[in-house]
Amino acid sequence: MTKPKVLISDKMDPNAARIFEERGCDVDVITGETAEELLVRIGEYDGLAIRSSTKVTPEILDAATRLKVIGRAGIGVDNVDIPYASGKGVVVMNTPFGNSITTAEHAIAMMMALARQIPQANAGTQAGEWPKSSFMGVEVTGKTLGLIGAGNIGSIVAARAQGLKMKVIAFDPFLTPERAIEIGVEKVDLDGLLERADFITLHTPLTDETRNILSRESLGKTKAGVRIVNCARGGLIDEAALADLLESGHVAGAALDVFQTEPAKESPLFGMPNFICTPHLGASTTEAQVNVALQVAEQMADYLVNGGVTNALNMPSLSAEEAPKLKPYMALAERLGSLVGQLAHGNLPKISVELEGDAAELNPKPITGAVLAGLMRRYSDTVNMVNAPYLAKERGIEVREIRNTREGIYQTLVRVTVATDAGDRSVAGTLFGNAKDGGGARLTEIFGIGIEAELDGDMLYIVNDDAPGFIGRIGTLMGENGINIGTFNLGRRQAGGEAVLLLSVDQPISQEVAERAEKVEGVRFVKPLAF
Ligand SMILES: NC(=O)C1=CN([C@@H]2O[C@H](COP(=O)(O)OP(=O)(O)OC[C@H]3O[C@@H](n4cnc5c(N)ncnc54)[C@H](O)[C@@H]3O)[C@@H](O)[C@H]2O)C=CC1
Numbered sequence: 001m002t003k004p005k006v007l008i009s010d011k012m013d014p015n016a017a018r019i020f021e022e023r024g025c026d027v028d029v030i031t032g033e034t035a036e037e038l039l040v041r042i043g044e045y046d047g048l049a050i051r052s053s054t055k056v057t058p059e060i061l062d063a064a065t066r067l068k069v070i071g072r073a074g075i076g077v078d079n080v081d082i083p084y085a086s087g088k089g090v091v092v093m094n095t096p097f098g099n100s101i102t103t104a105e106h107a108i109a110m111m112m113a114l115a116r117q118i119p120q121a122n123a124g125t126q127a128g129e130w131p132k133s134s135f136m137g138v139e140v141t142g143k144t145l146g147l148i149g150a151g152n153i154g155s156i157v158a159a160r161a162q163g164l165k166m167k168v169i170a171f172d173p174f175l176t177p178e179r180a181i182e183i184g185v186e187k188v189d190l191d192g193l194l195e196r197a198d199f200i201t202l203h204t205p206l207t208d209e210t211r212n213i214l215s216r217e218s219l220g221k222t223k224a225g226v227r228i229v230n231c232a233r234g235g236l237i238d239e240a241a242l243a244d245l246l247e248s249g250h251v252a253g254a255a256l257d258v259f260q261t262e263p264a265k266e267s268p269l270f271g272m273p274n275f276i277c278t279p280h281l282g283a284s285t286t287e288a289q290v291n292v293a294l295q296v297a298e299q300m301a302d303y304l305v306n307g308g309v310t311n312a313l314n315m316p317s318l319s320a321e322e323a324p325k326l327k328p329y330m331a332l333a334e335r336l337g338s339l340v341g342q343l344a345h346g347n348l349p350k351i352s353v354e355l356e357g358d359a360a361e362l363n364p365k366p367i368t369g370a371v372l373a374g375l376m377r378r379y380s381d382t383v384n385m386v387n388a389p390y391l392a393k394e395r396g397i398e399v400r401e402i403r404n405t406r407e408g409i410y411q412t413l414v415r416v417t418v419a420t421d422a423g424d425r426s427v428a429g430t431l432f433g434n435a436k437d438g439g440g441a442r443l444t445e446i447f448g449i450g451i452e453a454e455l456d457g458d459m460l461y462i463v464n465d466d467a468p469g470f471i472g473r474i475g476t477l478m479g480e481n482g483i484n485i486g487t488f489n490l491g492r493r494q495a496g497g498e499a500v501l502l503l504s505v506d507q508p509i510s511q512e513v514a515e516r517a518e519k520v521e522g523v524r525f526v527k528p529l530a531f
């Protein structure tokens, strides 16, 4: 097997390259390239490891014909077009915890630096001015800190601020009352926060809802003398409005690590006496960079080499513990999805995936993803588990998951049912042997008829009248056309009624042979299949 090839295109701790190599990937480290240079190169790679400099645009993704995974060594993924990557079947992963302590510490450092004007005092002192009378700071003890966003980083900031004896309030629509109690913050609405906070720190991603959350209007509602810190994303604050309010003195100080446009080479804020900034250094500590580099390389290599999925933003996770149990189910599910996709006619507005017995104890998302990947292959051969759910949604296909822990005839069963113009059609399969160790996938039922077959390679599906001599006639036809039969699997609704025949064959069945099979006495329907 050829090794997966990974490009590290942003400056990253060398541990990342080491881990990729140790885990069986070839790796190139080429940083600082222009978008045009990356466009030429990207087609060679299965994986792309980035920080925030590389912009993964639709143009890059179109050129990335081999790409399977993008790994962000960090948290924010606003430099990756995730919907477009999903459409292309590319997994996007981040490392959601590796740099959160470091970034929270940077926010606290910025707050303290603002409170005591340390950068300005440092500059004046080193310039020989001894500016002792120019700098009168404020204490943070007893002051109110308003967090906008109380997720990983926000809650670490809260804990540190509580240690500094601050009162912490938070605006975060997704913060539950229980979690607010757990992290010791008072949950408030945005206006409440703006009115009460002496210090405001931002810790949200940049989304349509959070863009410009500190707009001119919101900034106008803040308490006079407020100090504002942003170590999250630049687009959260209206920088021109912030400059005006710093100028007027309404905002006593502002500290930005992030800017609307980066690298920020100019800004109305630069040079203002009550403004301090850093060049997106929130995550820049040795510890955080080692953490995120190790994590991103481990996650990406795990996906490229073993199919394990961790911290993906566009597909369900599959932990190292779950992966061995789920993989045989995913193989079964994909084949059942593919079988239904190849056999069902017309639109398929609804699909349900039912897990019975042992299967019902498992995480259903990867199994459903695999069914959809198999099913959607009828529309496109570039479908995989990442883009299948998006393609299904685009086509308005309703997907249901049903879990039934009660065992039926089989200890474990996956059933896929599609609604067709002619009514519901269902196929089912099980795992033989020890499913936990990856037992063999077997079809057990096709459209209400019990049958036992492996779904593998080239096959021929025939619906026929159950009558003597039929099997011989099909065998003869195959022999006459030089087609070797691997397995011969039969099922019937009742004796003398409708029957099905599934042949595995050593070569694809041509249209011509399929047409000849249709003419064999007793044949009702013929369909060559491929898995
Ligand atoms: N300066 C730097 O170098 C770094 C910056 N970051 C930034 O920090 C951000 C926060 O990171 P985490 O805390 O790990 O993310 P997180 O996902 O754990 O937390 C984000 C929080 O924002 C909240 N939120 C979402 N929409 C909101 C809205 N409309 N109003 C208020 N709250 C809202 C969410 O409910 C969540 O609790 C990241 O998205 C990233 O952009 C992260 C690491 C380093």
Ligand SMILES: O=C(O)CCC(=O)C(=O)O
Binding pocket: 051, 052, 073, 074, 075, 076, 077, 099, 280, 282, 283, 284
């Ligand atoms: O990689 C970096 O330095 C930036 C980190 C960051 O912004 C993030 O993780 O969201």
